[in-house]
Amino acid sequence: MTSIMRSCCTGFSRLLFQSVPNLSMRNKSTLAKMPGGLLRFYTNSPAEKNENSSDFFSRNFQPVSPALGAEVKGVDLSKPLDEKTQELIQKGLDEFSALLFRGQNLDGKQMVKVCGFLGPIAKEQHYVDQGLTLEGCPECFVLRNDKENPPLFDFWHCDKSAWKYPIRYNVLSCREIPDIGGDTLISNTRKVFDHMSEGMKKIFREMKGVYNEKNGFEDKADGQGSETNKKIVEYLKNKGFAPKGIYDKFEDQVHPIVRKNPRNNLEALYFSPPYFSFMEDFSREESMHFQKFLLDAIVKPEFVYRHHWKKGDLLIMDNSCTSHYAASDFYPEIREMHRIIITEIPS
Numbered sequence: 001m002t003s004i005m006r007s008c009c010t011g012f013s014r015l016l017f018q019s020v021p022n023l024s025m026r027n028k029s030t031l032a033k034m035p036g037g038l039l040r041f042y043t044n045s046p047a048e049k050n051e052n053s054s055d056f057f058s059r060n061f062q063p064v065s066p067a068l069g070a071e072v073k074g075v076d077l078s079k080p081l082d083e084k085t086q087e088l089i090q091k092g093l094d095e096f097s098a099l100l101f102r103g104q105n106l107d108g109k110q111m112v113k114v115c116g117f118l119g120p121i122a123k124e125q126h127y128v129d130q131g132l133t134l135e136g137c138p139e140c141f142v143l144r145n146d147k148e149n150p151p152l153f154d155f156w157h158c159d160k161s162a163w164k165y166p167i168r169y170n171v172l173s174c175r176e177i178p179d180i181g182g183d184t185l186i187s188n189t190r191k192v193f194d195h196m197s198e199g200m201k202k203i204f205r206e207m208k209g210v211y212n213e214k215n216g217f218e219d220k221a222d223g224q225g226s227e228t229n230k231k232i233v234e235y236l237k238n239k240g241f242a243p244k245g246i247y248d249k250f251e252d253q254v255h256p257i258v259r260k261n262p263r264n265n266l267e268a269l270y271f272s273p274p275y276f277s278f279m280e281d282f283s284r285e286e287s288m289h290f291q292k293f294l295l296d297a298i299v300k301p302e303f304v305y306r307h308h309w310k311k312g313d314l315l316i317m318d319n320s321c322t323s324h325y326a327a328s329d330f331y332p333e334i335r336e337m338h339r340i341i342i343t344e345i346p347s
């Protein structure tokens with residue numbers, strides 16, 4: 001407990017008080033004794049005054065790679081978060097694109113409870129219909145791989161990029177993980193875009209991608225993910241789902257290739273090959289050249305963080321400025337994740 005308190009004192013809690021400067025020390029010490037949130041760990045120091053933004057982030061978030069991501073320490077997500085802590089987490093996501101909380105062990109229901117402040121939580125009815133959600137919690141997709149259920153997500157993608165409104169955050173809780181393998185690779189597509197020439201930026205700002213959910217579940221003759229698509233079709237057949245027609249109800253959706261974070265207006269590349277059909281106003285053949293160019297940029301090692309999971313990890317990814325890939329190198333070991341997704345409904 002002492003060590004937890006010590007780490008918290010150097011973490012979030014100071015900031016909470018910096019953001020409420022009018023509180024007297026007496027009020028601060030009263031708040032520090034309150035149960036829940038982070039306030040109970042507060043200690044004051046003169047260094048809190050006149051803090052700039054880099055100090056702000058260095059005290060509260062520990063970067064996990066030069067590409068993206070930060071570990072947040074001293075937060076127990078099984079308890080209700082106060083508003084200030086929620087605000088800090090939101091700011092951390094804006095800055096680092098992905099946040100890691102170790103040792104949380106949350107199930108789907110707890111995730112729904114704690115992540116509601118990030119936005120509306122979506123329910124994926126087709127997963128509910130297939131019995132792939134947590135009992136009593138239809139918002140939580142249970143992603144379990146074992147001997148009978150081989151991993152099938154070994155392609156770069158943004159979750160739900162073929163939905164009408166692309167999702168904003170995906171939240172993953174690690175329930176089971178082998179000692180070796182099963183990492184998730186995450187690319188910072190804001191950096192990918194930032195590193196492009198002004199000429200390419202101008203071109204991509206004008207472009208829109210056409211996506212369809214069924215692309216991810218059909219055996220395509222070309223394009224990235226075709227081998228995976230074959231595996232998925234095979235898997236669906238073995239499970240008794242009809243691969244033909246099952247996804248026909250999905251319509252094309254069109255999304256800009258450059259997506260802006262509505263909170264800070266920063267631009268990022270938004271491209272998801274498995275569901276991609278073509279670029280609006282371009283032929284399929286031409287579009288495949290753009291796909292190759294964009295995918296080569298996304299996978300550049302400088303932009304990628306490889307997350308080695310530990311049981312109990314909770315990871316929040318900003319889907320608007322990242323792309324990810326789940327390595328399928330652990331078969332036939334068990335890997336189980338619980339996932340919820342937060343949507344971005346336009347205002």
Ligand SMILES: [Fe+2]
Nearest residue numbers: 157158159324
């Ligand atoms: Fe995914």
